[in-house]
Amino acid sequence: MRIFCDYLDVTYAPDDCPSPDVNRLLLGLGYAVTRDTGGNVVYVPPKPYRGVLSVQHRARFARISASGGVCSHLRDSAAWDDYLHCLSTSPHKVTRLDAALDLPIDGASMIDVFRSRYPAGTASLTRKALKMDYITAVRPDGLYTGTVSFGYRSAARFTARVYDKAWEALCKRGEDLPPTTRFEVTARKDSGATLRDASMPAAIFWHIASPA
Numbered sequence: 001m002r003i004f005c006d007y008l009d010v011t012y013a014p015d016d017c018p019s020p021d022v023n024r025l026l027l028g029l030g031y032a033v034t035r036d037t038g039g040n041v042v043y044v045p046p047k048p049y050r051g052v053l054s055v056q057h058r059a060r061f062a063r064i065s066a067s068g069g070v071c072s073h074l075r076d077s078a079a080w081d082d083y084l085h086c087l088s089t090s091p092h093k094v095t096r097l098d099a100a101l102d103l104p105i106d107g108a109s110m111i112d113v114f115r116s117r118y119p120a121g122t123a124s125l126t127r128k129a130l131k132m133d134y135i136t137a138v139r140p141d142g143l144y145t146g147t148v149s150f151g152y153r154s155a156a157r158f159t160a161r162v163y164d165k166a167w168e169a170l171c172k173r174g175e176d177l178p179p180t181t182r183f184e185v186t187a188r189k190d191s192g193a194t195l196r197d198a199s200m201p202a203a204i205f206w207h208i209a210s211p212a
Helices: 019-028 068-076 080-088 107-117 167-173 195-199 201-208
Strands: 003-013 032-035 041-044 051-056 062-066 095-104 120-127 127-138 145-150 158-165 181-190
Touching: 003 068, 003 195, 019 032, 019 041, 019 051, 019 062, 019 080, 041 195, 062 068, 068 080, 068 158, 095 195, 095 201, 107 127, 107 145, 107 167, 120 158, 158 167, 167 201, 181 201
Parallel strands: none
Antiparallel strands: 003 062, 003 095, 032 041, 041 051, 051 062, 095 181, 120 127, 127 145, 145 158, 158 181
16 A cells, blocks of 8 residues: 655744755756745646645744645655755754555545444544544535545644545546545644655554554
8 A cells, every 4th residue: 555745844943944955956857936925935846746835934934845746746756755855954843744545445435434433423543532524525426425534623733534536636627536535644743743754654644544
């Protein structure tokens, strides 16, 4: 089973951010550069990849954030480890890491599994019980599908989502995927996540996802 990093947010001291090294790497890979309305530097990967990498500089911190599409492009370009090395050259804290696993399971069936397994609407990630929230819709085949979230909008260090990836791709981008369910866990600030977890995310994925 291929577990991959699908979002990475790393924070630095405002005067010690490796953004110049990241800039050189991304420009060499053909990224376009813009600035958003907040003054952040935004990098966009070459098509057909989606997503953005943003570099924020504030008075009290600097932050480099890579979306799932950027993480995917860097892996496919054999530049993921080079990117992580750039991030590691200054003292830092991983403030968000998403690790994901896609399985060839129909999303509607998986929603039913979770409703049956956790009828009280709570489940434990690591040792903390979290409220489960469902966002569902009816597909053209008449089945309810969507997303189940563990710890949605909570202050928990570890949260998770399970959702119908094929349905999401169809609704958002008109893509036709085979039945696919995505299991995605998130480690947030003070969770102890590291860049090593971004490079080899299987351990942190199962630490959060198992056994729920």
